[in-house]
Amino acid sequence: MIAITDVTLRDGSHAMGHQFTTGQVSATVTALEAAGVRSIEVGHGDGLGGSSFNYGFSAVEELELIDAAVQAADTAVIGCLLLPGVGTAERIDAVFEAGVRMLRVATHSTEADIAVQHIAAARVRGMDTVGFLMLSHMTAPDELAGQALLMADAGAGCVYVVDSAGALLPDQTAARVDALRSALPPEVAVGFHAHNNLGLGIANSLRAVESGATRIDGALAALGAGAGNAATEVLAAVFDRAGIATGLDVIATLDAAEHVVRPYMRHEPRMDFGSVVLGYAGVYSSFLLHAQRAADRYDIPMQDILLESGRRRLVGGQEDVMIEIAVQLATAGG
Numbered sequence: 001m002i003a004i005t006d007v008t009l010r011d012g013s014h015a016m017g018h019q020f021t022t023g024q025v026s027a028t029v030t031a032l033e034a035a036g037v038r039s040i041e042v043g044h045g046d047g048l049g050g051s052s053f054n055y056g057f058s059a060v061e062e063l064e065l066i067d068a069a070v071q072a073a074d075t076a077v078i079g080c081l082l083l084p085g086v087g088t089a090e091r092i093d094a095v096f097e098a099g100v101r102m103l104r105v106a107t108h109s110t111e112a113d114i115a116v117q118h119i120a121a122a123r124v125r126g127m128d129t130v131g132f133l134m135l136s137h138m139t140a141p142d143e144l145a146g147q148a149l150l151m152a153d154a155g156a157g158c159v160y161v162v163d164s165a166g167a168l169l170p171d172q173t174a175a176r177v178d179a180l181r182s183a184l185p186p187e188v189a190v191g192f193h194a195h196n197n198l199g200l201g202i203a204n205s206l207r208a209v210e211s212g213a214t215r216i217d218g219a220l221a222a223l224g225a226g227a228g229n230a231a232t233e234v235l236a237a238v239f240d241r242a243g244i245a246t247g248l249d250v251i252a253t254l255d256a257a258e259h260v261v262r263p264y265m266r267h268e269p270r271m272d273f274g275s276v277v278l279g280y281a282g283v284y285s286s287f288l289l290h291a292q293r294a295a296d297r298y299d300i301p302m303q304d305i306l307l308e309s310g311r312r313r314l315v316g317g318q319e320d321v322m323i324e325i326a327v328q329l330a331t332a333g334g
Helices: 022-034 062-072 089-097 112-124 141-154 170-183 201-210 232-241 250-264 273-281 287-298 302-311 321-333
Strands: 003-009 039-042 077-082 102-108 128-134 158-162 189-193 215-218
Touching (some): 003 022, 003 232, 022 039, 022 062, 022 250, 039 102, 062 077, 062 089, 089 112, 112 128, 141 158, 141 170, 158 170, 158 215, 170 201, 189 201, 201 215, 215 232, 273 302
Parallel strands (some): 003 039, 003 215, 039 077, 102 128, 128 158, 158 189
16 A cells, blocks of 8 residues: 655645645645545645745744644644754654644755754654655765665654655656665655656656655645645546555545645646756755746846756755845846
8 A cells, every 4th residue: 555645735835835724724634534645744835943034934823734734634644844954853842742643854865864863853752753855866876775774763664755856757766766665674664755847746656656665745736846746636546547555535636636725726836937947957846936036036037046056956945045146147147
């Protein structure tokens, strides 16, 4: 059985400008649970503590959104994402008390060592503890496997290959999942999180399963950063056609996407100019809105900012560097 974690209410926060309401959270959790989803991530797009000037302020405080999700869920596990340095170990206590039972600790794909204390803190509380290796396309498979081992040794029960930029091709996805599956103990699961910037979110997710991943992320109506995530409802349909059991009701997931999520979406994630440039340049998907704002402010092409961000290999947390890039490009052009 492949376990689907739905990230509509966390990764989708980027596409919503971090403006989720408690009503939207409750309705989405109810619909997801009715469709058979048993793991649902909730919160600011940049994780616990992400509501800030740098990342964007949430409309509703994160504990209120979490409480709405927990109250709406009968059997589904509610989870959160934490980026060390943005979220703190103390915040783990607060969300655990609020009913969160899954914590995904995310780092750049070469910085797993900074997640050790947070993984250990979640594990000691009995939480479903997951390591999340972002921008995995930047790191060779063997090196990525070594980073995954650091997370597993700290207590992670699952480690994800995370295609934050939507830049991986199917063979590259397979190579990374294969490397993790070969290096990790059998009791530690491998997961995969896709973005659709090059149109490969579903294909990469399918290839990840074929290579040994047993936990896959999706978002209803693909609501997520950049061109969005692999759509949960499409994953359900494709996996069912492929004979891969997920426990999801295909029609119920389609109904949740069409009648619960789409009515509140600010825009439909799609492979437009900026999103494809993200994937082509290998830039973190949540950088898109920041790049658009910098381009408008300094009257330069957005793609120039994204391509230079890719050349500099910017990682999550370096959104402010795009302002520096924009200024330099504008000065050079003047």
